[in-house]
Every structure is written in C-alpha cells, then in structure tokens.
Amino acid sequence: MNPQVVTFLIKCPDQKGIIAKLTGFFYKEGFNIISSQQYTNSQEKKFFMRIRLASDSTVVLSKAELENRFETLAKSYEITWKIDYGSKKQKVAIMVSHTSHNLYDLLQRHKEQKLSCEVVVVVSNHLKLKPVADMFGIPFHYAPVTNETKVEQEEELIELFNSYKIDLIVMARYMQILTANFISHFPERIINIHHSFLPAFQGANPYKRAYERGVKLIGATAHYATENLDEGPIIEQDVERISHESTTSSLKDLGADIETLVLSRAVNFHLNDQIIVDGNKAIVFPETGE
C-alpha cells in the first residue's frame, strides 16, 4: 500500500534524549514520520522503537548513504537495528505435515493479498497436502524424513531455502522437531504454531492432555522456533471456552480455528515489521493506521 515507506526497528540501552536524537536524525535527513512507537523497559534499562518514515520527494539520499549515516548514530548509542524499505516482498516457505487448516488459511490470505509476502514453496514430509498447494498454484516440495535421515533432510531443506532466498519459514503444523543446527540457520525467521496455550501442555498431544486435565479454555501459541522446543519468544496467543461436553476430537476442531487465527496474526506481525525480539520475548508493536 505504501511501497515507499521505510521501517526501522531499533533496540538499544535506554538513555536520556534517545527519542529526540532519533526523531531529530530522521527529520534532518528529510523524512516524514508516519508512525513512531517506543517501548522502554525501565527495569532492564532498554529502549525499543519501531518508526515508519515516508521519504520526501526532495530526499536524494541513497540507501547506502542513509544506512551509513544511521550507522554512525547507531554506534554512538549502541543501537542494534534493522531496516525494511518495503520495496520487496518477503519470501516465505510453509512447512506442513498432515493438518490442512493453517495451510489453507495462509494460502488463501496470500492469494487475496492479505499477507504482504510471496509464498514461494510448501514443504512437507508427507504427500497428503500436495493437492492444497496445487489448488493455489504454489510449488510443493516433498521431503520425507525418518529418524535416520533427519540430518540429510534438513541439509536438503537448508539448501532449498537458501536457493529460494527464503526470508521466513512458517511451521504450519509441521510435526517434526527441527534440530538446533537447522534452527541456527534461520534465527528469528522460523514461526511455529503450537496447539496449546503455552507454557501449558508443552510437547506432544496438547488437546488430549487438555481434555484429561479438564481445563475450561483451550488455546494456541505462535512463537519463534528456538533450539528449546516450544520455548521460543511468544508472538501471539488466544483461547476459546470449552465445556465438559468437549471431547478430544471436538477440541481439535475448535482448536483448529484458534490455531488459524493465531498463526496468521503472528505471520502478519512479522511481515509487517511489528516485532522486535529481545532475549526470549517478542515485543509486538500494535498495528498503526496509515
């Protein structure tokens, strides 16, 4: 919608005058601030900012110049930063196994241009969902795996994703545990959906365990995958009320709707540059109306 909007995600130690300094910099360089969101963690003395800028017609700064000048500022304030020029869509790979609802949902939103990205490949360790990728005209890559072949299969996938220049991997109910090695190739670039309200029911069979525990709400959690299973930074969660009439099977159906909403929101936050990861937490700035 705003292809010429530049987004900075900024993280640094909290320090006096930091907002004035940063907004002053962008003003001086001729940018108009479309939205600016800050978060100060005063306990840990950290500062975070998401700032969206429209470049003036009079701005003649090249990308390299802008980045060079900002880097000078960044150094003196110990700033870690990312920039997104909004000029190219992120390339996304979706990984699935047997369950289709998240895949349908993501492909439909993609097709209807509700997800600002290019879904370039669907990868699965099973053939079952190939027809879904086919319906939406997305290449399907079959990558079967056994315990014995996991290392090889992951190497093949790393190569595949690198060849596609994948920006984001979405595990849309991919029922394999990825190794730390695989994950280390895509830091803060793998989003997983877990079908429980984490940290409750971490691990296998969350709906069955929810039924057995007799909880009154079930949930889903989207998080960045890290080497510790189901323990990465949480991006989004939601829940729905259930009753004693719910069975493991009806929980799965109800849960599917929660998983679908939660994962699509999380992917959207990521693609829209709304997230800054800080240690094991995801700071998610709300959408701004532009």
Added chain:
Amino acid sequence: MNPQVVTFLIKCPDQKGIIAKLTGFFYKEGFNIISSQQYTNSQEKKFFMRIRLASDSTVVLSKAELENRFETLAKSYEITWKIDYGSKKQKVAIMVSHTSHNLYDLLQRHKEQKLSCEVVVVVSNHLKLKPVADMFGIPFHYAPVTNETKVEQEEELIELFNSYKIDLIVMARYMQILTANFISHFPERIINIHHSFLPAFQGANPYKRAYERGVKLIGATAHYATENLDEGPIIEQDVERISHESTTSSLKDLGADIETLVLSRAVNFHLNDQIIVDGNKAIVFPETGE
C-alpha cells in the same frame, strides 16, 4: 460420524411430565438416548427439546411407523417437531457478491469434511468469485441483478434452488436485499452474515459507522433472514477489540476474521440440528460430545 443417529427437535407448551413422557416414549420404542437437551422458558411457559437417539438393532420400526406413533403423542401435547435421520447430507447453496473470505472458509471446511453438508452451488450477482468456486470444483451460477430485474432474478433463483432441492441457503456476504417473497420460500432456511454486532449498525456500511462512532469492539452476527432486514433470529455473534489506530480499512480486515468464524459456527449449528427457532429468537443448543 453417527449415520444411524436420529435427531428430534421438539417445541410445545410447557406441561407437567413432558420430559418423562417423551423420554419414556423413546425408551419404549427401543431407542437409546445419546443426548437430551431441554430448555424451559418458564416466563412464556414453553418447552424445547433436542434429543438424539441411537436405534437398537432390535428396533424394527420403519420411518413411517416411528413418525406415525410420535405424531399421536405430538397431537396430545401440542408438539411441533422436526426429525433428522442423519442419513442424507443437507444440500447447501452459497450466495456471494465481491467478498471472498466467507466463501473460501466455507468451501475449505466443506472440502475437509468439517461441515456436514453437500455444497451444490455457488450463486453470485458478479463474476468475480467464480475462480474460487472453480478451485473447489463447485458449480458457479451467475445471476446478475439490477433494481429492475430483481423480481425476475429471484424467480430464477427460487427455481434453481428448488431444482437442486436446496435445504439451506447461506448468504456469505451477498450484498443484495432479498425480497419478502424470496425469503418466504425458504423459511428458517436462509442464514445471513451481517458485519456488525447487531442491533448496532444495522444496515449499510457498518465498519465505516463503527469507525465514526469510535466503538472499542467490532463484531459480526449470523442470523436467519426474515423479511425485516437484519432483524431475524440471531444464531451467533462475536466481537474483537479494536483501538483508535484502527481505520475503516483495518476494521474490514479484522472484521473478516470475525465474520468467518461466526458464519461457519452458525452454519454448523444449523446442519447439526442444534437450533430451534422460536418467534424472533434462535435457541441454540450447545454441541454434545458423542
């Protein structure tokens, strides 16, 4: 799942002994009660029941015999009733205009056997969504309409739906007001999704009006269509929190997810025989775990 399960929906004046009488009848006729749900409106002295029965192998009653015997009981208790043998799927027509999210969602659930019905046709006054019907292999019927041709177009649709023996019409964002004549052909058989939390923002442009009013939550409502626009029995509603950052455009996107959930739930309740309409209200019995 349980093709041999028979469902009765029952409505009558409240009267002493009615549950004993009804459950006694089914017991005597050799049925096993899988679930029984009752609602007594004590203010209006009305009784409602949804009862699901499994027929014993020893039951040799034909459908005609069962219905005859029940009708005898029904007469003496002034019972209005419906029966569903679960042996044939309801035939569903989906009507749409330009907006695709509800259509995708319903067709995907249908394809994945999450909706217990047969979607036989998609009807639209525009060609825009034909490719969606095509993707899912559902016949698409194009029925353009102007104010001048509305009567004719509706006659054509009535004929179409009758020829298909349609049980349920789902208005999945069909942006035409149906006439009282059309609606009278399908009483309690047309479900509409309205993109607001009724009775707030009845009528046109609910998201724009929600934005202008500055509400803090937006919603969607699925209801049976009656001759009074947006005033039929409400089947399901839900809402989501918004903020001052929300624009009319972002409300539409957020609202799409609510519409999708609310409509699919309502259609499911209908197909699953969970609803008894009483005047302008829909009594929706919760799902039972079977």
Added chain:
Amino acid sequence: MNPQVVTFLIKCPDQKGIIAKLTGFFYKEGFNIISSQQYTNSQEKKFFMRIRLASDSTVVLSKAELENRFETLAKSYEITWKIDYGSKKQKVAIMVSHTSHNLYDLLQRHKEQKLSCEVVVVVSNHLKLKPVADMFGIPFHYAPVTNETKVEQEEELIELFNSYKIDLIVMARYMQILTANFISHFPERIINIHHSFLPAFQGANPYKRAYERGVKLIGATAHYATENLDEGPIIEQDVERISHESTTSSLKDLGADIETLVLSRAVNFHLNDQIIVDGNKAIVFPETGE
C-alpha cells in the same frame, strides 16, 4: 428465589432408559421438572444429571420418604446422588492472607444477596484484613501459622469449621499450603483460586513467571483443593490479554480482576448446585433461567 425447589445431582453408569426412568420417577412422585440437564460421557460410559424439581401442593411426601424411595431406584442403577432442598443456605468460611480483592468481592456479593449462602467467618493467618471483615460485620478468626505450628493450626481450624458446621471453604488467596489431612476433612468442599491459567505456572509466583516467559495472556483458575497442589478439578478459568508493556506489578493488578470474577463464578456454581465432580474433573452445568 425458589425456596421450594429441590435439586438432585446424579452420577451413574450410562444405561439404556436412564433418563426415562429418572424423569418418570419424579413425575410419578408428583414433582414438576423445572430444569433437567444431562451429560453422557460416552467414552467412559458415565451418566450425569442435574435436575431441579418443584413440589406440587398435592405432594405429601416427607423428605425421608422421598429419599428412601429414591434410594431404592438409586441402588438398582448404581446411582451416586446428592439432594439440596434449597431450604437452608450453605455456611461458608473464607480464608485469606494479605490480598484483599477477592475478600471484598465475596463479602460485597454476599451482602447484596448475590451469593446464596451465609458467610459465617473469615479466617486469616494475618491480621491485615480484619478491618475488611469488620466493615461487613463478619466474624474474623486470626489463626497465625508457622511451619512448626501448621499441624496444630489446622487442627484448630478443622474444629472451628466443624463447630460452625461449615459447608464450603473458600481459599480467597490464602497463601499457605494445606496438608492432605486438612483437605481430607472437606472433600469437594474447598475452592481455591490460583492466579494463573492452570496447568501453566502451577506453584509460586505465577505473575512473575508469566512476565518472564513473555506470555500474551494471563489467567486465573478456580478449582477444588485436593492433596496435590493446584491439581484439583478445575471449576472455572478466564484470561485477559496483556502486552510487552506489562510489568509484574501491572500483571498483578490486571490479574486481580480476573481472579475476582473467576472465584465468584466458581463459588456461585458450587452454591447453586451446578457442579458434579468426576474424578479429577468438574462437570459444571450452565445456569438455567427459572
């Protein structure tokens, strides 16, 4: 409101004709069924019923006769049952430590006749909340405790509760772990509020741990206390959305509102005979409109 309403809570193996048998019994004995709710766990072949009855003016059955006759039926169907004649309010003791919001809320609802019970005593291991009990004119019992005196203190409380003929103990943020011995004196008669969405953050400091884990929703859980800490049958749960701006301190404030709602609902369900405990689960029948 309906002092003459009799409530039966019934639990037995599922068996053919059980509803007809039970409703037939009550009809024959001259009762009018005000509401009847059943739940069949078909996987475990168990049947549960909550039935509310109005006695006819012509019913001359004494309580003893009713119970005798029902017991005959109960034996042949292996029914476990409870009866509540609604003629006397349950006696409630509230246990607290330092935190006041649940205590205020329960005492206010009690005073305004929104809780159908008699709060007879507030017990605490601290003096801090005595003024709150005083404001509402409820006797306050101070029962300080150390690790060394826990056994004695609990013996004193058991005696106190027995002398008051306490029907229900509400742990409204009582920050001591009760022993298995204490709990065994009041089976299914102690309701505890835990300040997390169980099974997440079982044990101490749930808000701090929620903050550290970076969850996006926090919750509260009301459950029956059993000898396994925070593992008893869950009666009610709810959650609220939080953001990265939330601190441990703001989580406590927000959580207080969830705890208040969840505990008062759970106490209400219990007092209103809406709960049947089955193993480690609480079947909570929804309120009926009478």
Added chain:
Amino acid sequence: MNPQVVTFLIKCPDQKGIIAKLTGFFYKEGFNIISSQQYTNSQEKKFFMRIRLASDSTVVLSKAELENRFETLAKSYEITWKIDYGSKKQKVAIMVSHTSHNLYDLLQRHKEQKLSCEVVVVVSNHLKLKPVADMFGIPFHYAPVTNETKVEQEEELIELFNSYKIDLIVMARYMQILTANFISHFPERIINIHHSFLPAFQGANPYKRAYERGVKLIGATAHYATENLDEGPIIEQDVERISHESTTSSLKDLGADIETLVLSRAVNFHLNDQIIVDGNKAIVFPETGE
C-alpha cells in the same frame, strides 16, 4: 508511584518534524522521557501525543517557566495541551441511584489505593446507598429530584461540585438524565456507564431489550457524558457471552460484572491521563510499564 512524573497530553495538526520538535524541546529543558506515545490520524491529518517526563535533579524550571516555554512552542504548532504534574490527586464525585455494584467496586479500589484519586463525595437521588458510602467513610450527599425540581437540584449539585473542586464526576448507574446545562459545566469530566454495548440498546432498559432481541452477547460501555444521551466519546466497552437460558434478571447479574470492570477501567484511564478526546472519539493510550 512516580509523584515527580509530569504528563503532557498534546493535540495538533499533523506536521513534519513534530515529534522531533516536541521530544527535542523536552530534552533541551532537561527532562528524561519515561514514555512517549503518539497517534497520527493520517486521514484527518491530526497528531496526538501522551508523553511522560521525569525531571532531572538539575532542572530548575518552575512550573510557570515550563508552561510559558511550552506555550511558545504550542502556539507555533497550533497545539492544544494539558499538563498533569502528578503532585495532587484528582478529586472525584460518584453519582448513584439504586444499584450498588459500581459504587462498591470504585470505593473498594479507592480504599485499596488502586485508583489514583480522592473520592470526596457520593451523591444520590435516593437514600438507599448511603450505608455503602458510610462503610467506606465517604461523605454522602442526598439530592432527591423530580421532573419539577431537576433544574434546582442540578444547580445545587453544580455548586456542591465546585465547592469541592471536583475534577471528575463518575455516574456509577445514576438513573437521571442530566441536562445539557449541567453537562456543559464539566466538559470531558463526566464519565457515565451505560449497561449495553453502544450503540446497541441506547436509552432505557437495555437488558430487557437485549433479552427480547435474542442477542448472544451483552455488554457495557463507559463514555464521557455529552448533551446527547449515550452518544458521547466511548472510553471502554466489553461483552460477555449469554445463552437462550438467560433471563432479563440473569442478564442484569451478569451485566453487573461487565459494568463494574468497564467503568473502573475507564475511570483509571482518565485518572492516569491516558485519554485525549477528539470530537466524538476518545483516544485511549494503553498503559505503559514504568
């Protein structure tokens, strides 16, 4: 908690460099920005800011000097602004009629220091809730009213509130319609709770009308009172799910809990300087963690 924190609420036409200018000003004057929240309505080209500042020990600016200097800036940018030094608690009057839940809740939060204000008087047109004010030691002012005496009564109240130097009036279920004249004395300083999800069921008897309409959720709305009944800027809303079993009476009980939460949140937002009113909308900045 942070008595030395100064809060500015700022509103002006959107213009290039405005954030840099404002944050630069505060930096230059020696303030540390604790939190800064901005909202740009790009459609209407308006800019809003809530900024919280800690004064440095080296800042020797008097209040008058600070305000003078800021006013110079404000003039050149057409800024409308408010400042809160956090040094004195706002004085609050609570108006009620017969219904007690909101009054209890507000007085309890006030007593437990969860509302940063001083409740100085409870006003009612009935004597019924005097005992509640008495319990909490708050002066109770009885101001009976009839249609004939409304003008006089309101004059008396205006005088009363002025004599108390009331900053905020909370209509906690005050069941009288205030005149435009009364309201004009306290612009953006009267918060009302309406017991429906506005704009649904504006006006009288919302629960009865919700029951009759058969909605599936009920709600409550806190808004600033303006001369148009129930049409002022909405501060907060929430809803709860209901079922066909709900009666007008049970809706009132359930609704009471929603009203309580919604009103206390709205009052908190106001006292915490989180709200900027813009025309008929309330921009409510989320709480920041400090």
